Amino acid sequence: MGSMVDLCINMALSDFYSEHTNYQTRLQLHTKDAKSLLEANFAVLDLLKNEEVHGILGLQTATEDKFLAELGGKVHVPVISFTARSSTLPYSQNRYFIRTIPDDVYQAQALAAICQEFNWSEAVILYEDTESGIQFLSHLNKAFQESDIEIAYMSAITVSSEDNRILKELKKLMAKQPRVFLVHTNPSLGHRLFFLAKKAGMMSEGYAWIITYYLSNFLSSMDFIARDSMEGVLGIRPYVSWSKKLDSFQERWKRNMVLKNWTGSVRDLSIHGLWLYDTIHFLATAAEKIGLVNSSLLYGNTSKIGTDTTNLKISAFGPRLLKKLSRTKFKGLSGEFQLINGQLTPSALEIFNIIGNGERTVGFWTLDKGITRELNSTGEPTHTTPTKNLKNVMWPGDSVTRPNSGALPATVKLRVGVPVKHGFTEFVNVKIDAATNRTLATGFSIDIFLAALQLLPFPTKYVFCRYNDSKNSNWSYDDMLHEIPDQVFDIVVGDTTIWAPRADYVDFSLPYSEPGVVLVVKNKKPLDMWIFVKPLRWDLWLTIIIACILMGIVLRILEHRVPNTNEESVRPRRERLQLTYWSPITALAFPERNMVANTWSVIVLVFWLFMASILMQSYTANLSAILTVDQLNFAFSEDYYVGYQEGSFMRSFLKEQLHINESRLKKYSSVEEYHEGMSRGSQRGGIDAIFDEIPYMKIFLKKYDSQYRIVGPTYPTDGFGFAFPIGSNLTAQFSKAILAVTQGRNMTSIERNNFGPGYSSQEPLSSTISQQTSSLTLYDFGGLFIIVASVTLFALFCSETSVGRKFISLTAQYGQKSFCFLSSKFHSTRNDDEEIHASVPDTGATSGEGGDAIVFGGNPSGNEEENYDPGQNNEGASAEDREVKTDSTEERNSMAHS
Template identity: 80%
Template structure:
């Protein structure tokens, strides 16, 4: 096993440093001599006993041991106290099982009140629960995440920042360079998976996609890694994020350089899992990482830090130490500051009465569970949580059991050195410079990173994706016979070249000009004809094997989104049903708004209302002396008053008050019937004509090669035998002209852009748009996950909302065309008016009545007939009147003959 493979976060051989705190006569502080007078008059001192558990064969153990000694020595000198001897009790733990046994032994026999050590995800849960049970703080200076929330895990303290902040910093870098997708290569361990969860959350917040995640095990051979790299080279994404330990990370970059992936166009970013150890690698290893961008916690320079690093190097030289950690890194600085914080916290608590160190309990158990519960541990935990000072790594302060997030340094690997290109902080995000206090500066140039050197000695930051090996976009275009206003493909056989024009092509070319990078393209034709057993769906299935993008009048439809990604639409949205402007000729259509029973009821009501008014008006005298009409003639007109009142509302046809009341209510009912009749007639002449479309004898047309055939069969459940395909506007018109009875169609289902062109030429149609069936218009299609989708969508948005859109539309569709005009207004202007034949029956009735009136008034025969009819009617009326008066007289006589009941009663 190599030395660098023993990284202290992931291997099962970890260092755990245990402080055996507060035996009755000792206090944990900077090893300190107390000269207080006791009751016996003697001086009492406190000695520090330090227990260390580490892997003696690990170079990390050397760094840890030296950091502890230097931290204690510096603390003694800072506070000006005399140092006492250190009682170091070292235990060797080469495996996770040895570590767990050592912890139990020291908690039970050494009676510790705090534990300091490195943990991994598999260890922290067990040790945290154990520390919480005996109330002993478990302190880690390397764990960057925890499987337990702080509310359930208060005795597990991490003197390191959470990886959540590093993930946010990485997301900000990707946003800065406008990379929409990334490939993640990570170490296949529990810690690697934990970090991946933080990345997912951070990237989702700013809509950065993860194109691919490659998990590589620690024991992977070169052949396995090369196989994975070749797979990644076949993808369009060219931005790679690496989260691996130094050994595996250097192996990966060495193989990536051999595979040609450290060249221009590629971008590599490393996390601090690898970048914290770059200073310990030789030039050969770093050479394969030329142009890599890295991130790590920022450590500001100070005199104390410079002095510490000089002493460190001097000690390492004197002891002839070599290995992967011969240079101090951030973990050593965090350990140094952790020792200081423990010393400060303990110093605030001592002296302590030995009788108060443990909780009195009589609990019995086995050898591994019979542990004392510390009364001193909670006090130490409380002091740690409130300790705040400036250490070697920067500001030291614990928030919710973890170190306050520091600023992150963004650096660029150049040759055998590094160059800082910017910083990231939680509050301010990315900045170019930091002040001496670690706060971002606010000059005009602080909102972007400095220029970086990228792989291949390029100074232009990679766009994040790559074109195919040919260097040109393979643009698929549909070859069709109709609606060439959208796409018109012509193949030049002599030059072996495909040319395309039309509205969709113009939008594509305009969008190309707005992309943030130059792009070459080449058109590839595809015949979308059912005669060739192909369609638009078949063309989309050729992505990405044959095409990198499909440009044309391709509808954005939900079932297609399972195979491709679509850009934003560039046309109107929706499906319309277009039918013939009118049904077959119907002379008596004006009768149809009301059913026969309602017509009969209205006629009967008019007759009855005339009789009632005649009865009410017969006793009203003729008070108008100037009237030339006799009283009898005026009474006869009351029979027609329900109808005359509608035609001549200004005339006084009735005089009785009750007659007026009855006539008002009759007029109210008549006006309601008139309005209902008008509304129903309008519906019959327009919308209700559409009810025949789904009948069995009606045929429906659709565009050849489109998705409409599937839509009509599966969504509207129209039998395939009633569907007919057409390719051009002329074919549509011919089918509509002939109709279903003559081998044509009576309706068309198609999208709004097509029907606008159709209705511009032919106006003898009407339309209906089903509200529940919609599409998102036309868009360009890309492979799923293609970074081109976002770039083209942004460009299409700029084109469709730009000043050139009107010119593009009118160039292809003719003067006056605008996609902003709604379809209903366009069609209503071209809907034909009602004709004489629509109301032929009504004119026949009116004409017949007019001729009959002329016959009766102007001919001899007519006048005689009219006279005889009038005499006969008068006799009938006189007879009915006499009968009425006689009946009334008899009733009055009978009433008079009856004695007065009131008078009889009074006499009795």
């Protein structure tokens, strides 16, 4: 490489100034030979201090880049590299670090496009374990993620690795069964790698290999053995269009190489030589644009570097050179040459296929158009690109069949691990054939597995291997899954939950069941015999009762001022006044016009009815909610125990994510055990809640229906899936098959065969539970019936028994005395002409218009009513008798009116 660089620089300087003899400026070259990183750093310091250079051009490693970039920025000297494929620092922080080579990010995008072109979903990356190799890997990983391509495995190989170690790594990869490999190494390591790959049998039919231009740029330096081992390899490299100038330069380069007796390993000119040649022209053109500069203006201040006591001069010419470089553009041997953000603009990449000792171009990649088959004379994609973008490729093993990224052997033999369960055998039910001692398995999970086998693109043989033979109650699915990396099982089939902590040691297929964990509690509605009281709190009930009493008193006061006109004489004044006490309540059920007569009483009663209507509607709504809505009254406390399924991940889930004390957890293995524990409750050694996954709880709720209910949120999980070794190609194949099974027409029959009719994983959980209606019972409203019955019995007691009538009579007399006392105090504030007298109508009401009348404060015996005849003349009767008879008549008419 060094010999090629020296020859290209000298030829570039000679060619440029022979073409531009009139230029006033000349580039003067100062060379230093450095064989190590330390020597390179000292050489740069020596060039800056003693030679007083205004630019540094050279081969830099990633470690050198950091030092030279910082040094160049400090002394304002451009540092130019034609080999640094990427930079660890952004251009804004390293404006004096220039790369006349495209960035690796474009190469990574081209590799991702090739994988998409061949429908490869994954690839194995073999890269050189250097800092530049790690930088390239970061670019490649990002490009693959954007293209939905998975890096199945990454293997770092050092230059000093022995052949045995490399061969061991290749055989390890063969066991993982990948088929697409991407190689990013230097030429010497790449030659050894392909020779060993062919020795291991990995350069045969069914494999695909791709190389980056870190290796493809130096294919001409390979010997016959290394070249032969790369038969069928696909590679990419920067595209250089043919020109007469390029052809002439290559002939002169070969002639100069012979004349100088060059003994280097590089036999042909590489793209790096062309980039270097164009870089010299680039620098010479920029220097000429600056023109002649007075030597006194070449430097500014001095700068102290580290602990060195010698100061370095700060170049005043470097910033001007940097500015001209960013504005210079020309067409060189390698193509269009222009800098953007301190790096060479990307050109098209050539995709080629190694066939024998030659190469065949199969297509191109450009940043704007992606993959195309042809380019025109200007290096742009043709407009007549056929549907198939790349030409036919000859793959390893002289095969023309495109390899699959997940290719598998002709027949796959699987050791299928299945759990021996105590309960929920609807999913997995393991039995042992007594005659052959062969393990047999049935259930929903097994049916999904068998249906998926029929859809795989390759034949499969399997044997069931049972786990938990002794039916140990302390077994767990996690222990069973650890048998996969221990190579006891090739696959685990069962109701195994896809859970993040398990992904550290196994891969999962797509789920075939509903995801989620739910909480199940007893379906106890908050009903009792006093349910009708619960819509309102005690303070509101008390306020309503007090408001009714106060409203009755207010209406009694307002009605006391109303005269007893002929229109209102149908009801005795005294009874009407007493009735106003009950008007706030009776008006709700028996709204009568003659209940109140005062206008202000009507206004007060209207607002009271408005408020009462709102209270009634609110009461009805709240009672409806209590009777129909399931409310979560369950809360975790020290008095509650929670059940979970034996062997499942729920124990860790409840402890780590829901922070439930382990002492409050109890394990169960079947639907019946769950029901028994819930029936006992925490107070009798059972549980008050169950945490488990939706498929299990569907079976539980389907059997016990309305006795239990789902409360709270659904906690996310990914459902049941099959487990595989990490990196296994079977994962993707089974995932595709499972997707076809779960969305196929046979899914319903599989569910019906295992769970019975009515179960469907496609329906939400809410549609499979609470199939029966929880009807209200007599006990739910027992308190209301007790109140009504008590009032009825009390009324019968007071009306139909002598003791009751006597009690009412005494109560009425006491009430009249109290009322008279209050009335006398009230009347003392009024004038005599404002007294109200009851008038007797000239004609009585027609008899027989009403039924029985309720007399407030009257004679309990009712004798006055029996002796009074509304059709007779009562003029001779006393005033007291007339008043009683009038009251009786008014009462009859009032009740008839009602």
